[in-house]
Amino acid sequence: MSTTPEPAVATAVQESTGEQRFPLSALLALATAVFITSLTETLPAGLLPAISGSLGVSESATGQTVTSYALGTVLTAIPLSAATAGRRRKPLLLTAMAGFAVANTVTAVSSAYALTMVARFVAGVAAGLAWALLAGYARRMVATHLQGKAIAIAMAGIPVALCLGVPAGTFLGQATGWRTAFFAMTALTAVLLGWLAAAVPDYPGQASGERPKLLPTLRIPGVFPVLFVTLVFVLAHTILYAYIATFLTGLGMGRDTDLVLLTFGIASIASIGVVGAQIHRRLRVLTVVSALLVAVAAVLLATVAHDAPLVYVAAALWGLGWGGVPTLLQTAAGDAGGESADAAQAMLVTLWNVAMAAGGVVGGVLLDLTGSGSFPWSVLVLMLPVLAVIGFAQRHGFPARRASN
Numbered sequence: 001m002s003t004t005p006e007p008a009v010a011t012a013v014q015e016s017t018g019e020q021r022f023p024l025s026a027l028l029a030l031a032t033a034v035f036i037t038s039l040t041e042t043l044p045a046g047l048l049p050a051i052s053g054s055l056g057v058s059e060s061a062t063g064q065t066v067t068s069y070a071l072g073t074v075l076t077a078i079p080l081s082a083a084t085a086g087r088r089r090k091p092l093l094l095t096a097m098a099g100f101a102v103a104n105t106v107t108a109v110s111s112a113y114a115l116t117m118v119a120r121f122v123a124g125v126a127a128g129l130a131w132a133l134l135a136g137y138a139r140r141m142v143a144t145h146l147q148g149k150a151i152a153i154a155m156a157g158i159p160v161a162l163c164l165g166v167p168a169g170t171f172l173g174q175a176t177g178w179r180t181a182f183f184a185m186t187a188l189t190a191v192l193l194g195w196l197a198a199a200v201p202d203y204p205g206q207a208s209g210e211r212p213k214l215l216p217t218l219r220i221p222g223v224f225p226v227l228f229v230t231l232v233f234v235l236a237h238t239i240l241y242a243y244i245a246t247f248l249t250g251l252g253m254g255r256d257t258d259l260v261l262l263t264f265g266i267a268s269i270a271s272i273g274v275v276g277a278q279i280h281r282r283l284r285v286l287t288v289v290s291a292l293l294v295a296v297a298a299v300l301l302a303t304v305a306h307d308a309p310l311v312y313v314a315a316a317l318w319g320l321g322w323g324g325v326p327t328l329l330q331t332a333a334g335d336a337g338g339e340s341a342d343a344a345q346a347m348l349v350t351l352w353n354v355a356m357a358a359g360g361v362v363g364g365v366l367l368d369l370t371g372s373g374s375f376p377w378s379v380l381v382l383m384l385p386v387l388a389v390i391g392f393a394q395r396h397g398f399p400a401r402r403a404s405n
Contacts, residue, residue: 022146026199026201027138027153028153029192029196029199030137030138030153030154030200031155031156033130033192034154036100036161036189036192037100037126037127037134040104040123041066041124042066042161042241042242043165043166043181043182044066044242046166046245047169047245054179055111055116056113057113060363063242063243064364065120066357066360067361067364071121072128073124073131073349073350073352075125075128076124077128077129077131077132077353078346078350080132084205085205088203088204089202089203089205090201090202093130096126096129096130097192098189099123099126100123101190103122104183104186108179108180108182131352131353132345136345137154138150138151138154139341140203148276148279151331152275152279153276155327155330156276158268159271159319159323160265170258171258217344217347220337221336222336222397223337223340223347225336225389225390225393225397226336226393227348228385228389229287229329230351231355232355232382233355234352235358236359236379237325237379239359239375239382240298240375241359243375244261247301248260251305251311259312260312261315263315263316263319264322265319266316267316267319267323268323269323270323271321271324274286275323279324279327283332283399284390285400286328287325287390287398288398290320290322291321291386291387293317293318294317294318294322296317297317298314298318298379299380300313300317301314301375301376301379305373333348336396336397
């Protein structure tokens with residue numbers, strides 16, 4: 001996943017012809033791939049009660065479908081990244097997305113909890129391969145000074161999944177059954193495979209001497225703070241998001257789950273727009289503001305959640321804080337890693353999904369022991385070390401000004 005040779009060649013060609021082409025169609029195809037990976041992971045959040053009833057298990061057990069997916073990614077992202085580093089990129093990406101079609105189809109037809117968990121694990125394996133490719137793919141398509149913008153477009157698939165995908169999937173699942181939502185994911189993936197084949201360029205893999213080395217990368221100043229923030233921030237988010245339908249049901253707002261998620265997602269879209277426009281100059285400020293907004297949203301949900309309008313306000317603040325986080329952290333990891341950016345990205349993807357898996361487990365334990373009302377308090381507690389580490393990492397990791405590319 002080398003990020004330097006192809007942009008340099010592309011830039012030279014563009015300069016010689018006087019033409020600057022921005023590969024929007026290819027980046028939007030990557031954004032759709034990100035959308036599918038994100039929606040496949042989070043779709044059960046809005047359908048938890050229905051899936052639980054259909055499979056005959058508790059809601060906390062059903063929440064582990066998110067954990068199973070995340071574990072598939074955790075256990076395979078780094079090994080797959082290393083094993084496929086020398087392979088051409090496009091066939092790998094197509095293979096990963098085909099894996100989602102298979103896994104979502106099996107999930108849709110399964111009536112057995114064990115089979116569903118296996119299908120979700122396979123989807124996570126596909127995600128491990130996809131996430132090891134996607135951010136690097138976006139960076140390789142453009143000149144260096146456009147890499148932040150390219151990543152922002154590709155990562156826009158995450159808030160779009162939250163804004164449109166999860167609410168639409170929740171509505172579709174409530175109207176026609178949760179299985180229909182997963183069949184729809186398969187159909188969308190089939191369309192995407194054709195789009196990727198037509199629009200996305202292919203790139204070679206890396207020579208063996210260029211492949212990322214993980215342990216030395218951890219010693220690079222700034223890499224560890226970014227990875228710590230990734231782990232804890234995503235854990236905090238997942239504890240609440242994976243059980244949002246259950247949390248809202250506890251407030252008497254279960255029927256409003258799709259609308260609350262829609263509010264969250266629209267705010268996320270706005271957030272990623274701001275981040276995409278400002279990240280090159282204000283990465284640190286944007287990261288601090290994102291963490292603060294999520295913390296404030298947690299305070300509101302913990303203290304005034306009995307007031308339905310304020311739940312929507314909290315959802316909007318949560319979305320504004322969360323929407324740009326994937327772009328911010330991917331960019332921070334790439335900047336901090338420098339020549340070892342690919343290794344930093346591989347570790348970020350792995351820790352992201354460690355946090356997703358842990359969020360499903362911790363949320364399930366909290367639900368069984370203390371009830372869903374403990375979720376926002378847990379988010380607030382976890383956001384405190386996130387803010388502290390961002391604050392201390394002002395020279396490396398989250399500097400006030402990004403280094404000139």
